[in-house]
Amino acid sequence: MYVCLCHAVTDRDIKQAVENGACTMRHLRDELKVATQCGRCAQCAKGCLNQALAER
Ligand code: FES
DSSP: OEEETTTTEEHHHHHHHHHTTOOSHHHHHHHHOTTSSSOTTHHHHHHHHHHHHHHO
16 A cells, blocks of 8 residues: 655655665655655654554
């Protein structure tokens, strides 16, 4: 599922980033550029991040 349409970031990309050590939205922003354009995906991206962290 696409989380960020502006940068074509999927929930899998976020999961992968967390597996590679990302643990904050800042990391995701730096790594995937998620939520750096229109910002509409920020809430959803945070949800995916929290879920991926809980499953880690
Ligand atoms: Fe992610 Fe626009 S949808 S910045």
